Each structure stands twice: as structure tokens, then as C-alpha cells.
Amino acid sequence: MRYARQVAMQEIGKDGQEKLAKAQVLVVGAGGLGLPVLTYLACAGVGCLTIVEDDIVEESNLNRQFLYTPADIGKPKGALARERLAALNPAIKVSWIGERLTQANAAPLVSGRDAVVDCVDNIATRLLANDACLRANVPLVEAGIDGFYGYVFPVLRGGxxxxxxxxxxxxxxxxxxxxxxxxxxxxxxxxxxxxxLLLGMPVAPDMLTYDGTRMEFENVRIFRNEGCRHGEG
Amino acid sequence: MVEVRLFATLRDGREKAYSLPREVCGTVGDIIAHLEIPPGDVTIMLVNGRHQKPETAVSDGDLVALFPPVGGG
Incomplete structure (x- = not known):
């Protein structure tokens, strides 16, 4: 059975695997962060993955965007990612929206998802995802990288x-x-x-920081700023 | 003393943590200047877990965490 090793995990089991199979996740960006996210969610059997990506493959992507090859240069990343993820796990549904996340499409794209994973490289899109997820009460997983450094930060309503x-x-x-x-x-x-998050397990509301120059992780507790009203509407 | 933690590229060429006497760092901006960090290199400045501004005063025992602009994706 494909998922035997993870179904054997006490935290997952058959019930958890069914939760994953029923889950709908929106992944914004199919680049350096998006591809490992999509690959591991697909392999784990997350039932419905939707990719938001309007970019094409460039040669400078190939040092990190491992689902693409030199023959893909100039082709749309989202279409390639959908094709290769579907081959990795034919039992799941992978769809592709060939657009950027915008003010107009953010709310309908986020609506009804069990989680959104932010894998973009700009502030404007991060804020669109942040606001849309808080309004819809959909958990957002946010991250960023710079050289050997990176961070992950869950954005959850109320936090x-x-x-x-x-x-x-x-x-x-x-x-x-x-x-x-x-x-x-x-x-x-x-x-x-x-x-x-999809399994309903607790997630620390901290920013997890990674320092690959020292091989260290550090949790940074972050509190909601007084006066922040996002997500209450 | 004020405890200061630097993150990501702010650590390049510096320590990751400092204990600074309150006398040399009355505000978050004073800390940034004391550590000779170009002001534009710091975008997130947490004091005890809450984002503040350079002019925010700090007190003995405060934990200040400084981050550079958020990275790529």
C-alpha cells in the first residue's frame, strides 16, 4: 500500500490518511519553495492540490527547482508541475491556475481550502494571501529564503x-x-x-528560523500587534 | 541589560546574539546603530515578540529580535 509507512505513524493512521485524501490545498508559487511543498504534499496523498503560478521556467531556476529540466526552459511552470505531480501520484487531483494571485482572485481561490501555502518571492503577494486567508479563516503557511537562511511562519486566525x-x-x-x-x-x-494543520494537529504559532551557516534552528515567539484587526471581518 | 538576537543575513560578519547595556541602547534604533547595521537592512524589529519601530524605547530585560527584508520563494 502506497501510504503504509505513514499510516503506521501514530499521528496519522487510517483516519489521518483519509483527512489528507479529502484535503484541498492551494499552493501559491511553483518555484524554489513551491516544488518541495507540492512534491511532499503529493507524495503524502493530499487529495486536491491547486497551483497558482504564471511564470515560465528560466535557466537560472534550475539550481533549485528540481522538477524542471533544461528542456523545459520557456514553458509554463504550473503546467509542468501539474503534469509531473500527477505522474508522482496519479491518485490525487492537481490543478493549475495560470495567473498571479491578485486582489480580484485571492478570495475565490482561497475560499473552501483547508490550507494555503505561500511560496512566493514578493511582499505584495504575501500580503494578498495573508489578508484573504485571515478573512476566510483558512490557515496560511508562510516562508522565505535568502542564501543559507530561511524561515517558516504559520498565519492563523487570532494570532x-x-x-x-x-x-x-x-x-x-x-x-x-x-x-x-x-x-x-x-x-x-x-x-x-x-x-x-490538515491532520488537526497543534502547530506552534512561532516563526521557525533556519541558519544553514551554523546549522541551527531557532523558534521566535511572535505576538499579534494590538490594533491588528485583520481576520475579524 | 538588553538581549539582542540577529537573524538571517544580519548575522553575516556579526554575532547572532548580544547583551547590551541599557545605557548604549535606549531605543531599537540605538541598538541597530550600535551594531553598525545599515538602518535599511532591518525590516522586522521585535521587542518581546511584538514588531516595533526604531524609535521604540527598550528596557532592561527586553528581548529584541532583528530581521532583514524577508527572503525569496
Whole structure:
């Protein structure tokens, strides 16, 4: 049986596997973070994955975006990811929205999902996902990488959100350095947090930071800023 | 003393943690200047887990965590 090893886990079992099979997850971005997220969610049997991605494969993606090959350069990432994930696990449904997340489509795309995983490289899209998820009461898994550093942060209704961290006041960094192994670590952690959320397991509301130069993880407790009203509407 | 933690690329060329006397760091901005971090390099500045501004005053026993601009995806 495909899932025997994870069904054997006390935290999952048959009931948990059924939860995963029924789960609907939106993954925003199919790049460095998105591919490990999508791969591990697909392998784990998350039943419905929707990819939001409007980009095409470029040669400079190939150091970390492991589902794409040199023959894919110029082709849409979302279509390729859908095809390869479906081959990895034909039992799940993978769909692709060939658009960016926008003010207009964020709410309908987030609605009805069990979780959203943010795998993008800019602040504006992170804030769109943050706001849409809080309004819809859908948990969001947020992350970012820069060289050998990275972080993962769950945005849950009632807790701290990206606006509490001042994201609305900062500009997107200019193409930070990126190496596949860091994207793999952080994307795998995003998938792990997402799977725990889908299983109804507790998730620490902390930012988990990764320092690959020292090989250290550190949890940073973050509190909701007084006055933040996102997610109450 | 004020406990300061640096994260991600702010650690490059620096320690990851400092204990600074309150006298040299009355505000978050003073800490950033004391550690010779270019002000634009810090975007998230937590004092005891809550994001604040450079002019926010700090007290003995506070934990200040500083982060650079959020990374790529």
C-alpha cells in the first residue's frame, strides 16, 4: 500500500490518511519553495492540490527547482508541475491556475481550502494571501529564503499575521541569493506544517528560523500587534 | 541589560546574539546603530515578540529580535 509507512505513524493512521485524501490545498508559487511543498504534499496523498503560478521556467531556476529540466526552459511552470505531480501520484487531483494571485482572485481561490501555502518571492503577494486567508479563516503557511537562511511562519486566525510584522511597510528584496538545499529545507518544513494543520494537529504559532551557516534552528515567539484587526471581518 | 538576537543575513560578519547595556541602547534604533547595521537592512524589529519601530524605547530585560527584508520563494 502506497501510504503504509505513514499510516503506521501514530499521528496519522487510517483516519489521518483519509483527512489528507479529502484535503484541498492551494499552493501559491511553483518555484524554489513551491516544488518541495507540492512534491511532499503529493507524495503524502493530499487529495486536491491547486497551483497558482504564471511564470515560465528560466535557466537560472534550475539550481533549485528540481522538477524542471533544461528542456523545459520557456514553458509554463504550473503546467509542468501539474503534469509531473500527477505522474508522482496519479491518485490525487492537481490543478493549475495560470495567473498571479491578485486582489480580484485571492478570495475565490482561497475560499473552501483547508490550507494555503505561500511560496512566493514578493511582499505584495504575501500580503494578498495573508489578508484573504485571515478573512476566510483558512490557515496560511508562510516562508522565505535568502542564501543559507530561511524561515517558516504559520498565519492563523487570532494570532500574529504578516501585517503584525510590518510587512505592509517594507519593500520586496531584490532577488536574494538562492540555493536548492535551503529551499528544500524550508519547503519541506512548510509541507510538514501544512500536513499537521490538515491532520488537526497543534502547530506552534512561532516563526521557525533556519541558519544553514551554523546549522541551527531557532523558534521566535511572535505576538499579534494590538490594533491588528485583520481576520475579524 | 538588553538581549539582542540577529537573524538571517544580519548575522553575516556579526554575532547572532548580544547583551547590551541599557545605557548604549535606549531605543531599537540605538541598538541597530550600535551594531553598525545599515538602518535599511532591518525590516522586522521585535521587542518581546511584538514588531516595533526604531524609535521604540527598550528596557532592561527586553528581548529584541532583528530581521532583514524577508527572503525569496
Amino acid at each position: 500574529a499575521c504578516l501585517r503584525c510584522l510590518g510587512y505592509a511597510e517594507i519593500a520586496s528584496p531584490k532577488s536574494p541569493g538562492a540555493i536548492g538545499c535551503t529551499a528544500g529545507v524550508i519547503g519541506s518544513l512548510e509541507a510538514s506544517v501544512c500536513i499537521r
